[in-house]
Amino acid sequence: MTATYSPRRLGRIFGNNVAITLLTVLSMLLVNTVAFAHGPTRQKVTETIEINASAEAVWEVIQNFADATWLPMVEASTADNDNEKGSTRTLTLTGGAQVIESLKGYQPEKMTYKYRIPNATHDVSVLPVNNYSATLSVKANGDKAIVTWKGAFYRGYPNNDPPPELNDEAAVEAVTNLYKAGLEGLKQLVEGKS
Amino acid sequence: MQPVNKSLASSTLSTRGFFITLALALPITSHLHADTLAFITNQQANTVSVINTTTGKLLRNISVGKEPAGVTTSTKLKRAWITTPGDSSISEINCNSLETGKSIVAGEGPLAIIVDDQRELLYVADWYKDVVMAITIDPLEIVNTVNVGRSPSGLALSPDNTFLYVSNRDDNSLSEITLNTFTVTRSTATQNRPFGIAIDKLHNRLYSANVMSNSVNVIDLEKMQSIAVIAVGDRPYDISFAGQYAFVSNQYDNTVSVIDTEALKVHSEIEVGDYPEGINTLPDQSQVYVANWFDNTVSVIAADTLEVVNTIDTDDGSRAYGDIFITGCGT
Numbered sequence: 001m002t003a004t005y006s007p008r009r010l011g012r013i014f015g016n017n018v019a020i021t022l023l024t025v026l027s028m029l030l031v032n033t034v035a036f037a038h039g040p041t042r043q044k045v046t047e048t049i050e051i052n053a054s055a056e057a058v059w060e061v062i063q064n065f066a067d068a069t070w071l072p073m074v075e076a077s078t079a080d081n082d083n084e085k086g087s088t089r090t091l092t093l094t095g096g097a098q099v100i101e102s103l104k105g106y107q108p109e110k111m112t113y114k115y116r117i118p119n120a121t122h123d124v125s126v127l128p129v130n131n132y133s134a135t136l137s138v139k140a141n142g143d144k145a146i147v148t149w150k151g152a153f154y155r156g157y158p159n160n161d162p163p164p165e166l167n168d169e170a171a172v173e174a175v176t177n178l179y180k181a182g183l184e185g186l187k188q189l190v191e192g193k194s
Numbered sequence: 195m196q197p198v199n200k201s202l203a204s205s206t207l208s209t210r211g212f213f214i215t216l217a218l219a220l221p222i223t224s225h226l227h228a229d230t231l232a233f234i235t236n237q238q239a240n241t242v243s244v245i246n247t248t249t250g251k252l253l254r255n256i257s258v259g260k261e262p263a264g265v266t267t268s269t270k271l272k273r274a275w276i277t278t279p280g281d282s283s284i285s286e287i288n289c290n291s292l293e294t295g296k297s298i299v300a301g302e303g304p305l306a307i308i309v310d311d312q313r314e315l316l317y318v319a320d321w322y323k324d325v326v327m328a329i330t331i332d333p334l335e336i337v338n339t340v341n342v343g344r345s346p347s348g349l350a351l352s353p354d355n356t357f358l359y360v361s362n363r364d365d366n367s368l369s370e371i372t373l374n375t376f377t378v379t380r381s382t383a384t385q386n387r388p389f390g391i392a393i394d395k396l397h398n399r400l401y402s403a404n405v406m407s408n409s410v411n412v413i414d415l416e417k418m419q420s421i422a423v424i425a426v427g428d429r430p431y432d433i434s435f436a437g438q439y440a441f442v443s444n445q446y447d448n449t450v451s452v453i454d455t456e457a458l459k460v461h462s463e464i465e466v467g468d469y470p471e472g473i474n475t476l477p478d479q480s481q482v483y484v485a486n487w488f489d490n491t492v493s494v495i496a497a498d499t500l501e502v503v504n505t506i507d508t509d510d511g512s513r514a515y516g517d518i519f520i521t522g523c524g525t
Contacts, residue, residue: 041237041261041280044488044511104428104446114446133446135468152469152488 112137128156238511390432472514
């Protein structure tokens with residue numbers, strides 16, 4: 001199957017009632033199989049950027065897990081428990097879509113934190129990934145800072161024959177683009193060019 | 195509802211030019227009979243990294259099938275066998291020449307693999323078909339199949355080669371297969387999603403890494419019953435033993451939990467690379483190798499000081515799931 005399962009497309013092919021039933025079945029399958037999925041291979045992305053500022057100055061901008069508005073695509077950001085492990089933050093993106101992320105580990109002395117996107121509250125149409133985890137860290141390189149963003153995840157469609165927008169390439173591309181844009185935005189913010 | 199078709203997704207990963215260049219640039223060092231070699235599967239790179247554990251250096255990367263994951267080795271038969279779930283196959287590597295030999299398509303999702311030196315058979319768990327296959331070595335041929343639980347994930351052989359144990363990830367259970375009859379004779383429950391399993395020979399117990407419970411079940415193999423549950427790190431994956439300790443890789447914590455097998459308590463935690471997966475102890479029990487999937491490295495832990503003494507670069511997506519060491523190969 002190479003076609004997507006967008007409602008409009010399925011509606012054209014099967015008529016709207018059949019399409020809705022199909023969609024319901026598909027979404028049930030998605031929910032029921034995510035935890036068991038192993039067929040797809042886990043993917044990974046690493047992006048780094050050098051920023052003309054001290055590592056401490058960069059860390060100061062990103063250290064508050066609750067506030068992800070340093071990311072260009074994030075309009076609003078709140079968290080329920082600051083920088084405590086398990087704290088859950090809700091990012092509202094430009095256009096209104098939301099991403100919910102949970103803090104997994106926080107090590108200010110190492111200028112790094114890890115977080116996850118819980119599948120249960122994740123919409124793959126916003127970011128086409130499952131079982132997503134990421135690490136953000138800052139290191140000094142002379143008088144400059146190196147920021148590294150690493151992510152590990154499965155594609156958005158956990159079963160066989162993913163539609164193109166939910167396959168491995170789509171997942172890697174979306175995360176790569178997010179990291180590139182996010183790090184470039186951070187660089188401009190810190191270097192005062194925004 | 196019908197279960198979802200679990201046949202393997204076709205992968206679209208390609209080996210990256212960078213790694214090809216790297217592999218070609220590596221010096222092909224010879225290895226001696228006294229050396230112990232480690233065979234590390236690299237799922238993203240479609241290669242197996244061979245490490246000389248005497249020098250702690252990479253010998254070479256060998257291209258093997260699609261998405262190599264599981265591995266088993268035989269010092270007696272001088273070979274390693276690799277499962278490649280991406281093309282549903284098993285390939286052998288000759289440890290003298292370090293070249294690939296025969297291969298076979300085996301089921302739909304071959305992942306865990308273990309060699310039975312005595313019977314000269316390979317046992318392979320098929321993640322999708324919920325079976326364990328028995329496969330002859332010369333030639334590679336499936337000769338027997340037994341149904342086990344859902345998504346069989348880990349395999350371990352009893353030290354006397356009487357029993358094969360299987361973790362059934364999606365049934366939260368373990369099965370015991372009696373090898374003479376190749377039938378399931380006993381089973382027992384574990385916590386949530388048992389994956390890697392290994393046998394504590396000192397106490398005749400089996401440990402299962404329960405991925406979704408962040409725990410290890412300790413099973414008394416005489417009674418086939420859990421006698422303890424030990425909390426470990428986040429997303430435990432695989433287990434190995436050295437001396438009185440069990441070493442458990444925690445994928446999401448980038449750590450290895452060290453369990454005191456006498457006290458049945460966590461003794462300490464060791465920081466390793468990102469996404470540690472397959473974990474193995476050198477035959478002389480001196481070191482523990484753990485493959486770091488994200489970092490493309492192996493962390494080498496000294497079994498006595500419990501410190502990381504070396505980090506070896508491998509290839510993209512190291513998993514090393516199974517037994518990885520062979521001694522006595524050479525050219």
